[in-house]
Amino acid sequence: MVSLEEELELSMTYENFEDVPARKAASRRSVEDFNVPAAAPGMKMYRLVVVSFGLLCILQAALNISLRLTLFSQPNSLTEERDEMKRIYLDLEAGCNNLTEERDDLKRTLENYDLEAGCNNLTEERDDLKRTLENYDLEAGCNNLTEERDDLKRTLENYVSQQNSLTEERDEMKRINLDLEAGRNLLTEENHGLKRTLEEYAHYLQQGWVYFSGSFYRISSTMKPWQDSRRDCQQRGADLMIINSQEEQDFSRQYKNIIWIGLMDRDTEGEWTWVDGTQLTTSFWHSGEPNNYDKRNEDCVNINHHDHTNSWNDAPCENEYFWICEKKM
Structure with missing residues (x-):
């Protein structure tokens, strides 16, 4: 479909195309009325301009006809493109609105922020840090850290020594346990031997031994x-x-x-x-x-x-x- 604006533009193009011969005749009469010599240079230039203008009008009419044919042959495509352009425009408009709102929010935040107070707070914090650093005895701090490190080393050495001692005690207890187990087994064997011996004693005593x-x-x-x-x-x-x-x-x-x-x-x-x-x-x-x-x-x-x-x-x-x-x- 072709819009009303496009139809008006095409009709004006046709009218301009139909008026070209009339304008040429009017121009010729006006020249004759003023009795300008044909060979005058200005007349030649004028004719050249008129001819160029006529050619341009013809070219414009041809372009309009071609455009009209193209528009009539592809109405759906142009409609889709127009709708797509409208959607893009709406999206851009919505994006602009969002950006405008964000800008306004930032403005309000910046207006509410007390820049001077924030700078003063930062300045005070910086001064406090400077005073703390000036009052801090670096050498004493290093000495304290060294002492703490040495204490930790001694504690670790004591811990390792205690662990080794406990390991030795554990191994000794294991050996004692094994010895006790061996002794218990030996006693068990001796007990069984004594039982067998007593049984033999009883047997031999019963037999008159x-x-x-x-x-x-x-x-x-x-x-x-x-x-x-x-x-x-x-x-x-x-x-x-x-x-x-x-x-x-x-x-x-x-x-x-x-x-x-x-x-x-x-x-x-x-x-x-x-x-x-x-x-x-x-x-x-x-x-x-x-x-x-x-x-x-x-x-x-x-x-x-x-x-x-x-x-x-x-x-x-x-x-x-x-x-x-x-x-x-």
């Missing part, structure tokens, strides 16, 4: 050769008695029967050996013994002379006597 100095002893009720006597002891988890001290010798003499003990020289004549493989070191031979009497190979030992401290006697191993078994605990 006699306890003395860390061993159980049992006197046989029958008589057998030395080898059979030892076999009987071994079947009972024991062996023939080994005497290594005066106390054991005195203990053996309380039994009045002739009894085999675990001493013999069957392997090598004259080399007396106990049943556990150890060599004889402490002996209690009766006077004149061993004598291998009548060369009968008296290779085994018994306790015979009970009334004497030294009561050992060598005898043939095939002889049958009572025997005494020993079970070490």
Whole structure:
């Protein structure tokens, strides 16, 4: 659509275009009326101006026609552009209004702000800071800071020392705890061993064994050769008695029967050996013994002379006597 202003402009253009020949005729008559010579220079210039003006009018008419055709061919596009321009204008107007309001607010804020009082406050604060700085003893402050630093260092060193001491105490407590635990385990094992020992004691006592100095002893009720006597002891988890001290010798003499003990020289004549493989070191031979009497190979030992401290006697191993078994605990 074309607006009213555009239609008026186009109509004026057409009117100007139609009046061009009339104006030319009027100009020609006016020249003739004044009887101006055709060859005058001013007349030429005038004609040139008139012709130029006519050409300009023709060009303007052509441009108006072209513009009118363009406007008629694209009415919607121009309308959209006009609406877009209106929107842009409205946005700009709204922006200007906002800026105007912000400016007014800033003006009112600036009018309400007491610039002189603010400057005075800043000046007073500056003077206070100057006086504080002038009154501050920099050297003393540095010394105080140095002392505080040294105190902190000493505190830290003490803390580290205490921590190391506590660590050592902790480790010592751990070692003590481990020792206590090991001791407790050992006591537990000993307790179990004692229980087993007591059970064994009860068992052997019930079987007729006699306890003395860390061993159980049992006197046989029958008589057998030395080898059979030892076999009987071994079947009972024991062996023939080994005497290594005066106390054991005195203990053996309380039994009045002739009894085999675990001493013999069957392997090598004259080399007396106990049943556990150890060599004889402490002996209690009766006077004149061993004598291998009548060369009968008296290779085994018994306790015979009970009334004497030294009561050992060598005898043939095939002889049958009572025997005494020993079970070490």
